[in-house]
Amino acid sequence: MSSTRVVIDLDLPGPTISRHLYGHFAEHLGRCIYGGFFVGEDSDIPNEGGIRLDVVEALRELAIPNLRWPGGCFADDYHWRDGIGPRESRPRMVNSHWGDVVEDNSFGTHEFMQLCEMLGADAYVNGNVGSGTVREMSEWIEYLTRADDSPMAALRRENGRDEPWKVPFFGIGNEAWGCGGNMRAEAYADLARQYATYVRDHGGNTVYRIAAGANADDLEWTETLMKALGCLGCDGQGSSPYQAVSLHYYTMSGSWQSKGSATEFDEDEWYLALSRAFHIEQLLTRHSTVMDRHDPRRRVGLVLDEWGTWWDVEPGTNPGFLYQQNTLRDALVASVHFDAFHRHADRLVMANIAQTVNVLQAMLLTDPETGALVKTPTFHVFAMNVGHHDAQALEAHVVDGETRAVDGRDLPMISASASTKDGAALVSLSNLDADQPRTVVLDLRGRAVEGWSARLLTADSTAAHNVPGQPENVAPVDFDGVRTHARGLEVELPPHSYATVSLRLG
Ligand code: AHR
Numbered sequence: 001m002s003s004t005r006v007v008i009d010l011d012l013p014g015p016t017i018s019r020h021l022y023g024h025f026a027e028h029l030g031r032c033i034y035g036g037f038f039v040g041e042d043s044d045i046p047n048e049g050g051i052r053l054d055v056v057e058a059l060r061e062l063a064i065p066n067l068r069w070p071g072g073c074f075a076d077d078y079h080w081r082d083g084i085g086p087r088e089s090r091p092r093m094v095n096s097h098w099g100d101v102v103e104d105n106s107f108g109t110h111e112f113m114q115l116c117e118m119l120g121a122d123a124y125v126n127g128n129v130g131s132g133t134v135r136e137m138s139e140w141i142e143y144l145t146r147a148d149d150s151p152m153a154a155l156r157r158e159n160g161r162d163e164p165w166k167v168p169f170f171g172i173g174n175e176a177w178g179c180g181g182n183m184r185a186e187a188y189a190d191l192a193r194q195y196a197t198y199v200r201d202h203g204g205n206t207v208y209r210i211a212a213g214a215n216a217d218d219l220e221w222t223e224t225l226m227k228a229l230g231c232l233g234c235d236g237q238g239s240s241p242y243q244a245v246s247l248h249y250y251t252m253s254g255s256w257q258s259k260g261s262a263t264e265f266d267e268d269e270w271y272l273a274l275s276r277a278f279h280i281e282q283l284l285t286r287h288s289t290v291m292d293r294h295d296p297r298r299r300v301g302l303v304l305d306e307w308g309t310w311w312d313v314e315p316g317t318n319p320g321f322l323y324q325q326n327t328l329r330d331a332l333v334a335s336v337h338f339d340a341f342h343r344h345a346d347r348l349v350m351a352n353i354a355q356t357v358n359v360l361q362a363m364l365l366t367d368p369e370t371g372a373l374v375k376t377p378t379f380h381v382f383a384m385n386v387g388h389h390d391a392q393a394l395e396a397h398v399v400d401g402e403t404r405a406v407d408g409r410d411l412p413m414i415s416a417s418a419s420t421k422d423g424a425a426l427v428s429l430s431n432l433d434a435d436q437p438r439t440v441v442l443d444l445r446g447r448a449v450e451g452w453s454a455r456l457l458t459a460d461s462t463a464a465h466n467v468p469g470q471p472e473n474v475a476p477v478d479f480d481g482v483r484t485h486a487r488g489l490e491v492e493l494p495p496h497s498y499a500t501v502s503l504r505l506g
Pocket residue numbers: 027071072073074174175306354355360
């Protein structure tokens with residue numbers, strides 16, 4: 001069995017890994033909101049104000065730091081005033097992006113803020129630039145966050161909420177280069193400056209404004225948004241109209257036309273998907289480099305507010321609903337992303353997986369007939385990584401590691417990252433080899449290790465997944481494959497597996 005060394009300097013903590021790198025995204029798309037989070041007050045499924053209690057309970061295990069809503073593409077079609085007041089009198093609309101279905105607006109601003117409160121998550125509200133007005137956006141933040149008797153605060157009270165909410169994050173449109181208005185970068189950059197100006201800080205609420213950023217490799221888009229900030233983002237004089245730019249990147253093993261099946265894939269597709277997941281490292285480096293040129297002091301944040309796998313929809317489901325299964329492969333796509341996020345924690349301030357329930361790389365899947373809920377393999381990676389939230393990143397150098405040539409790139413067979421917090425360290429290890437176990441020597445330097453425990457996520461097959469009736473096909477277990485070694489610890493990783501090793505430091 002081949003052996004890989006991972007060198008970790010336990011006494012050299014780096015930047016803080018914001019818990020917001022473990023953020024989520026819930027769009028009015030397919031069964032994410034309706035049927036996923038929200039079933040309505042009359043449902044037989046236990047709920048509070050229509051919000052599913054089992055979904056909230058499961059997600060609380062992930063300590064979700066923030067939730068982005070209402071889109072996505074839907075955000076630039078959404079008019080928030082349609083989603084307040086008595087539900088029976090709310091206007092209806094067509095959700096033209098997602099399934100061309102009628103949206104009844106029964107889940108709106110109050111329901112979303114209630115959901116955030118139930119989850120203990122910060123709200124990340126995404127405003128409408130594509131088809132909304134500056135006034136509309138300005139009034140939404142006033143409605144949400146103002147305490148006095150301003151017109152919007154009074155309207156909120158009429159609708160039953162006295163206290164203002166906190167809204168720490170606000171998106172200035174979404175994918176303005178595509179569904180959010182098909183704009184050129186220069187045109188959007190000017191609008192972003194304008195719209196963001198009117199997303200005001202009311203009372204004690206300070207908003208972090210996020211401009212709609214690039215698609216994957218489009219460095220030009222990031223360049224334009226950074227240039228549009230002029231010196232405001234870099235010289236510390238005055239404040240910039242937006243505090244962050246976003247980036248979207250999806251992983252698939254095929255093309256946009258034929259993305260590949262979530263569950264039926266061969267070994268080549270396994271490696272292709274993981275190699276494409278690894279591409280996030282390059283993307284974060286390249287977009288950060290562009291940002292560094294304009295903002296060497298790193299005041300402007302990079303927000304990856306959509307990431308994850310995008311497969312062909314499950315056979316027989318509505319193509320516009322983006323419902324897909326989630327296997328061990330998805331779990332390892334997630335773990336590889338998190339390793340990269342930890343390495344870029346100094347510039348990357350937030351990331352949001354797409355999407356939390358029933359859409360794309362979901363944490364939870366619910367059965368449309370019975371309502372039964374299962375946790376996906378991806379859910380378990382999020383749960384195993386909670387210890388990285390707000391910890392300080394430790395460099396984890398993978399040496400002597402084997403790689404495999406995939407699609408013109410060298411894909412490492414071992415991915416690793418580490419962090420430290422409260423006298424402990426957490427090490428993440430992924431064995432991407434589809435069929436070979438691998439030995440990893442953790443070369444631990446700088447501090448004594450007084451004890452350890454470990455968890456393992458794997459299954460018999462790379463395509464293993466959870467379904468109602470078999471909800472634990474892929475679930476983490478205590479892991480006894482860790483032993484002492486002259487350099488620190490030795491870990492025997494099964495093929496296609498993810499492990500975390502928690503260290504008690506002296
Ligand atoms: O997450 C699904 C869609 O992907 C979002 O609505 C859009 O922003 C992106 O293209």
